[in-house]
Amino acid sequence: MSLGGVTNTEGSNAGGIFVQFNQDCTSLVAGSSTGYHLFALTPDDGIEEIYASRSGQETCLVDRLFSSSLVAVVTVSAPRKLIVCHYKKGTEICNYIYSNTILAVKLNRSRLIVCLEESLHIHNIRDMKILHTIRDTPPNPRGLCALSPCVEHCYVAYPGSSAVGEVQIFDAVHLNAKCAISAHESPVAALAWSSCGRRLATASERGTVIRVFAVPDRTRLFEFRRGVKRCVTIACLAFSSCGLYLAATSNTETVHVFKLQEGGAGEEGGAGETAGAAAAGEADTWLGWLSAAVSAGAGYLPAHVADVLAQGRAFAAARLPATGHRAVAAVTRVSRSPRLLVATSAGVLYVYALDAAEGGECALLRQHRFLAPEEAPGSADPQVATGNSYAGALRGRDPAAMTDSERGRELGAALEPSPPRGPFDLRDPDHFPPIAVRAPQH
Template sequence: MSLGGGQNTDGSNAGGIFVQFNQDCTSLVAGSSQGYHLFALTPDDGVEEIYASRSGQDTCLVDRLFSSSLVAVVTVAAPRKLIVCHYKKGTEICNYSYSNTILAVKLNRSRLVVCLEESLHIHNIRDMKILHTIRDTPPNPRGLCALAPAADRCYLAYPGSSAVGEVQIFDAVHLNAKCVLSAHDSGLAALAWSSCGRRLATASERGTVIRVFAVPERVRLFEFRRGVKRCVSISCLAFSACGTFLAASSNTETVHVFRLAEPPTPPTPQPGAETPAGGAASGASSSATASAGGAGGAGGGAGEAEGGGWLGWLSSAVAAGAGLLPAQVADVLAQGRAFAAARLPIQPSRAMVAITNVGRAPRLLVATATGELFVYALDAADGGECALLRTHRLLEPHPHPHHRDQQAPPLDAHEAEGAGGNSYAGALRGRDPARMSDSERDSELGAALEGSPPRGPFDLRDPKHFPPMRVQPSQPTQD
């Protein structure tokens, strides 16, 4: 989940600010012409800058591992080099150089994945050793890929074709191909995993239909129609932590939120009961369409995805007589509509979204490449129009050409050696990390992987800030 102004879905900036939420949406990172910045979300819907590198290096990609001190950075000056840092110490732990420009970096607690245009490199995040390389992938100039946040279901999704919406699922722990999804007829535009790693959301370049699949079962669970008025470029999909909601942003001023309601349990037929006409058991595709229709019915009329009116009436008609219409017509009319929507005060070229809880209240967060962060209230019960609560100005955008359009400098001898293995540069405790032993590097990585305590104003209601205390029973007083 990343973006920069006028750039592709991988998030590298082109005349804007690179912005990305961390894996649990408790903080966000931003890349600027002066370095990278880390921001924490506070319980009062505020934003606190907790770190600024101020290295003077134009940063085009940056990602933080949850709330740890580990940060992965790619600069415009060295677009083929990944730098792994301990931001609290302000030190560089290691770096790794590749044969081509880095388009995306994905992290979870088990793996670090680097995406190039025609290959993917999987590292063990504990020691940064490369474990596997997926070579000769279909051309992926936008660096589109998604790594599940869950370490126990560490699935990597990436395009299996540049022409149609085929998704390859790779198990990054056991290092083998898991399955292939035929998600869309046109090429892929966005991918997103749920926090548990069991569901994958997909969107195509047409931008009209969003689908959710169960992985690795390859069952289509939900299908949503973003709108019927126009095709758009979807830049981001994001699940809520609970998995109940899915947000989608595009190059329009409307952000849609869909509710992933489970399909109702069909009644158990009584012995001897007569099966109604057209009531034969349906396959996975039919049940998925029904569940999507139920998900969208509650929030009709939000944004461009009209769930009420004539479309809502037709959806009800489809549910009542699904067996009387052609399958293609029934599928289109039964697609779920938006449960809620937020109207941005600007029309961004791209926007990143996240759904999180702030002070136990659901919030929709929208970050743009022009440096704004919009905080919206999300009514989890009724949906509808989301109210804008706060607007934050993160950083001023900085104009520079896309880092992939630059001519990458040739590898020097030290970097060329690192293309086949780790190369280390910079100062760590006053020493050249190239002379660090494996145990020293592993120790630094372990320290960076440790979680950080919450920052900003404390919330007395939040157990993460103030864990519940056990009151010891009083001892009887002896006379």
Template sequence: MQNFAKNVDVLTQGLKAGISGLMNLTNQGADPTSGVFFVTFNQDCTSLAVGTKTGYRLFSLSSVDNLEQIYENDTEDICIVERLFSSSLVAVVSLASPRKLKVCHFKKGTEICNYSYSNTILAVKLNRARLVVCLEENLYIHNIRDMKVLHTIRDTPPNPLGLCSLSSNSDNCFLAYPGSNTIGEVQIFDAVNMHAKTMIPAHDSPLAALAFSPSGARVATASEKGTVIRVFEVQDGAKLYEFRRGVKRCVSIASLAFSTDCAFLCCSSNTETVHVFKLEQPHQVLRQVPEEAQGWMGILSKAVSASANYLPSQVTDVFNQGRAFASVHLPFQGLRNVCAITAIQKVLRLLVASADGFLYVYNLDCAEGGDLSLLKQHRLDGRGEPAEGAPASAEPRPAPSPVPAAAPPAPGSVSSYAGILKGCSPGTMSGTVDSEKFHEMAAATESPPKGGFRFEDDGEFPPVTQKTE
């Protein structure tokens, strides 16, 4: 009996650790009153998915003034929700069942399939060719058309936050994940031909953030130190850019994102500042920043450049790093957030979604940069929009506090995991799935017609055939 109690305690602690790792908006600061567990932009930044303690919501990003809600599901607490471009396919994981992945057709309200794994799902990434499930020490690569497991990357370095990135471009279908948990190595894996492509020694400290460019040709990285952002060529691992985010130590990088035109890179952290870097030729980066925006760092950089032959290389490296082209000062700090740069109404905008339950929209001046002004803020928690003209900080936000982890499974509930994938063998799936259901997945993975998928056309998503028992 004593051993049983000890095992239950170990299980409880392990589950709590796994849950805290997968809640990307709550594991490093959250506003518990917002109920927002997860926020992510889809692959081309045309929509936003929000997972909450009561379900999930999908929003369109076609307008600055209005945040149109496309869909709302209020069945269970959702800690991961990923939408495939502008299709009706979503992959979801609930806080109550953190080992189970569901692939659904949200427009029809149907579940296409579900898989269970031997450990907590920390991240799910997808493009038109692959769906990747990240556990702490394993990565499973599925063919998104039929959800067969094509390859398993086993015994990866411990990755408790589920850090990984999948290129949205299925022609350059690369997967990036930490190659070490002690230094900042990036492992690039070819998810089409199923082999390791290259290992990039990106940082001296462990990785904190990864992001592919829209084409999949470049990858951006940041380490746990959080002061330097680097961009590498995927093909050969060559370093293309190096930017200094700041001089503060122990900054936790929340997200990295390329703009949809690959001309800019944005970076958010647990501070109140979001940085935007311009991807000019490396030697032109500093020169393109206005002198007033460079400040004392720009002045020192010029001085260092003039005396480069007389100073240690470590000193000149610091001052030769590119500076932020533009920046945003958020009305909060210490809250988890995710950023993106995309064109809305034909103008580039910087978007920041935060665990406080708000989406902040800023205008990005591509010529001048500098401090960006807030255009609009939208609520993500279903409580209605803030009053017109109200400043971003108008509503008081409680101090961050931990979000309680879900309770562990009750003794004897192991039978509910009868379909757990021991090593996730191909073809092992919990539940019976009619093959016709995968027609919907196949349709969604095709390149959409101009203007996106026609959701009103059922021919694009054949009806699901329910199999009777």
């Protein structure tokens, strides 16, 4: 996404705000003309602003590490500079300046990835030191890359060619190339990892076919057709945390949800079926009839025709009330109920009900305007940690003046998860801290 002077970044949408969900879809981050903002997604289908930087600097990229206090920021005034912050303490932990514009920043609990047009830089998130640089990558003007949220399978995916849909997989822990996947005939336009880091979803610039591959064995597990009427630009692919659903947004008004059903046991199973779940009632449509005909007599049709008709269809779909803005999606659970969340660069969050049994058309439950692109944000007081911390001493200091021990301590504090905010769900054990049970004394 881009604002002002930063262009051609991943999912650019001039004049809008940068917006994305964090890695576990518990919060929403946004960058506007006045700074960056963090929002908590509450168990009652609501949204609550938990922090506003109020820096006055136009922010083009921002990412929050899960529910921690660690935030990475890039501003329009300094597009080559990465700023790493502890947002609760209001401290800037460190910053790095690169040789070219930063197009994307990706985080997990082990690594931080900075993507430039022709290189990727891998940082150790514990001390922010650069561990490795992947140089001379194929031209990647949109900064397309994806980092697995899983530390055990800490892979980076990025385009291996600017002419065809090849994807390179790099192991960010062992710092070596893992494999290359021939995903599409045309260049890759979208990438997404499942939460386990063993499945990669891809879409090409044609935007009609979405594929899911097993990594590192490169097996094609699923193939879905978004539509047959027209080519579109896929803006976002997103797995649900359980790995059962894959959402796709585009430059059209429709958000598709595909169901990754297979014969094995859940998301970690084997290849299973090579076609996804059909939309509810598809058997009664002409396309469903053709798919059944293909299954019965595939040997009598040309291979390319059989492949098209055998591709999986969307399990569910949602229609956005407004179009013309980039949209990012997340499939999550709110109070144990499946939800499709769609946030747009216009500063609007749509909450849809997802019928896990029937699929079909998703009903719009709530709509939140969390930020207006051209107006100043509301006054959300920054959270300031108190007690035994460096917050007071370090706020406003040049990060270059920090000692290694000070920086390490600040990073360690920032990596600690924050407690949940908003209404508590008494049925959800994640909303309560672990209770130590003391042995009875005799």
